[in-house]
Amino acid sequence: MRRLTAATLMFLCALVAPAWAEKAPDPLEPVLVRIENLASGVRTLESDFVQEKHLAVFQEVLLSKGRFYYARENRLRWELLTPVQSGFVLNGQSGRRWHSRTGDSESFDLNSDPVMKIVAGQLLAWTRADFPALGREYRIVLLAESPVKLRLEPTTAAAGFIDYLQIVFSSDGRHVQVVEIHEKDGDFTRIRFENTQVNTTLAKDLF
């Protein structure tokens, strides 16, 4: 009986002890700070990308390739080169998109184009490693430290179709290397950035 009581006490102590113990340091915070500091030194980025679309509406995985440019603070060029040529340029709050097959080109404004607003918001947040902005809409979980791998789970309805995001940073931590956008219906898109060059001089007419 005495043995049983002691065991019970030990069991309860084991349960309660973590609460008394000094809180363990959160490994996420210094990682985010480090990445943010590294990213803050990035003025421009240019990179090839390979996009894999794992969508149930297609029989096979869709592979596409393109080119990506970024210039601080909020200029982006997302250019799909194969299998179709299309893309968009964002300069501040407004931009232009084009489809080479139809030859159409049209302007857009983020304030009046909710879809482009979501798209541009996502791309800019990853590229700039803007964790305060991401933290307002996602719960950020550290999956690995080297290279840094994060999982972002939406905490608001604003993310809409997104179930979660997975982001892998480059080994030097200055830019994103892989992004995965997982949708609620199981579909996902993986984008791999390759041959990324940091702080090169970009032609002005790119944007």
Add this chain to the structure above:
Amino acid sequence: MDVKGIFATTYRFFSGRRRLLFAATLLLLLASVLAFQGVHMEEDIAAMLPDDGSSTSVDFQLLQRAPLLRKIVIDLEALDETGRGLLTESADRLSSALSPPLFSRVVTGPGPLGGENLLPWLSEALPSLLTAEELEKLSSGLDESGVGERLAESYRQLLSPEGWALKGMIRSDPFAFYRLGLEKMRHVNVISKVRLENGHFLSADGLHSLLIVETPVSITDSEGAEALLAEFATAAKSLPPSIGATLISGHRYTLANARAIKKDLVVILSASTLALIALFFIYLRHWRAVFVFVVPFSVLCLAAVAVSLVYPSVSAVTIGFGAVLLGISVDYALHVYFSLRHGGGEPDQVVGEVARPVVFGGLTTVAAFAVLLFSDLPGQRQLAVFAIVGLTVSLLLSLVVLPHLVPSGVAGEGRLAEPASSGGKRGRLILLCWGALLLLSLWQGSGLRFNGDLRTLSLVPPELAAAEAQLKETWGDFRGKALIFAEGEDLQSALAANDRLFVRLSSALPAGEIVSLAPLLPSAATQGENRWRWMAYWQSEAGQGVIAHLQEKAAALGFSPDAFAPFLQRLKESPPPVTVETLEAAGLGELVGALVLRDEKTVRILSLVPDTAEVARLLGEAGENGENGWRLVSQSRFRQEVGRAIARDFFRFILLASLAVTLLLVWLFRHPGKVLLALVPVGTGLAAMFGAMAALGLDFTLFNVVATVLVIGLSVDYGIFMVCKLTQGMDRSVDRAVLVSGLTTLAGFGALVLARHPALHSIGVTVLLGIGAAIPAALLVIPALYRREWR
């Protein structure tokens, strides 16, 4: 007993009972002042509109339902590039600064229009909305290559980042039918040049933002308008320096007019007071003469109380104008004063002698105003009661009370010398000048233009006109559109009438110029036909062919077999109907609320179109008399109709009043020569007024018409007095009384010519010209035309 005897006896009766007379008079006047405190006055313009159930009065009621017409509009402008990015934020900031009670509701935009629900809803609703022509156009674009094009576009979209958000839509609507629905949304865009940004109204150039504000402050309430504009100015200070704010509403006009009138009154009252003081010292020179001027003021409250006893709601405009008109009653007091002061003889005899022309002068004026009792405008009927009571009491005060207040018989002027004969040299010269003036006036007067536009009566400051023009330029003429109401006993019959109306309008007007709910909410019957046609199409060979092409092309592009299962499933099901409730659920409730108007017996669906003659022609008589369930309410036509109605009423009034005055003169003088003679000042005054106005290029406005009544009423009195003087051998004090009466009128009303406000200025011009000519006509022409044998 005749008039002379009655008032002579009355004078004698009260000679020994003056205290009683004064006490009774004071009591009556005090009672009227007390009763006046309880009179409720309305500032509503409705008192000046016909209440005969005519289309004008119905139109006025319907105009109140226009969605934006009576609201305050605030335009925010980015003054530099910095401001451009601050517009929506500034709109929100100003919106929160404009709070109740002066600003009851502020709208900066439609909000997130439909949000995520809108596109799926449009896609689902399309089968109920698509007309036969639209379905044909749609099907003609869905041949093999068309289907291929659309699917290739869907494929491209899915590869692009946008595909993340559009995948669900593409699966259920691979042909992007929702775009046809978006096309229909253009028809419910009330502000033509607007685009939406973050749910805010933004101009096409991105330099302006718009706020639409509701307020409980009546447009005619000048004090409320002042408070409202002051609060707006304070709120606007919270805006960044790169943002300019302009408020446009009827309140600014009210305030501008009220301020102009206030400024004018300082000038006018100063000029009038100086002139009256000068007249007092030149002609009256006795402190008791002050009682002469007290007479018109003392009856104001009594007359207003009388109106309130007859009419439940008293128009403030009427009372204000009536109070000015009652100023003419000072003439009766002046005649009594001059007769007693300078006429010589026993006071009772003098009072009796002057009573006849005074009573007849008063009666002619009362008769003239009595005609207004038959007016269609409630405000004018009230004016008639006000004037009849006010003038009658003034007349009695002048003849019964005033003689006991003024000194009498201090300086008799002696009986009248022979009048200037028409045969004399001086007489011939006067008649020659008069004839020349008449001919010149008639020649010029034939070119006088009548302007019935009510807007000419209102002061429009240049900065406000510029702001209105800027608003129209930036946002389109959304405040000036014509309204068409499709009416029915219930929602469905109103919607059916609206369907027919839209078909009629679409046949002649470009789509962008029609604001109508018909494309988004047709009647249940029309929707049923549309759905039946849609279902029939997809079951037909052509429809099945489109589905076959879809599956074939989808497979070729690598789509999985069930990629478009949601779309194919929807084609098999009966499409849902569109109702007011589904529109509200899609985020269009605000719009429905503005365009679907319900009252106890009628449902009206409002459409907005350009206010042009072409639209009026297009609807023809059906738009005017409500045939087909349509009623066109055009603001420009409404203004014209009200202007015409008032003008018609006044001209009829002037004619009838002239007739009544002439009949009274016939009864008084019973001699055609004397009657014509008494009318000489009226004829001369009117001719000179019309001629001079035409020569000066002035339009004859509604206020000129009103002032003409004044000129007729006063001039005929001068004629009566002068003819009485000549025929009855009255003394020269009559000349002086007529002269001083005319000069006081010129000092009081003619001073209005100095006003900046167009309405006051109009009255001033009319009185100055009319009375200015009537005085010399009475004093010089009547004696020159008078024949001794008429005595």
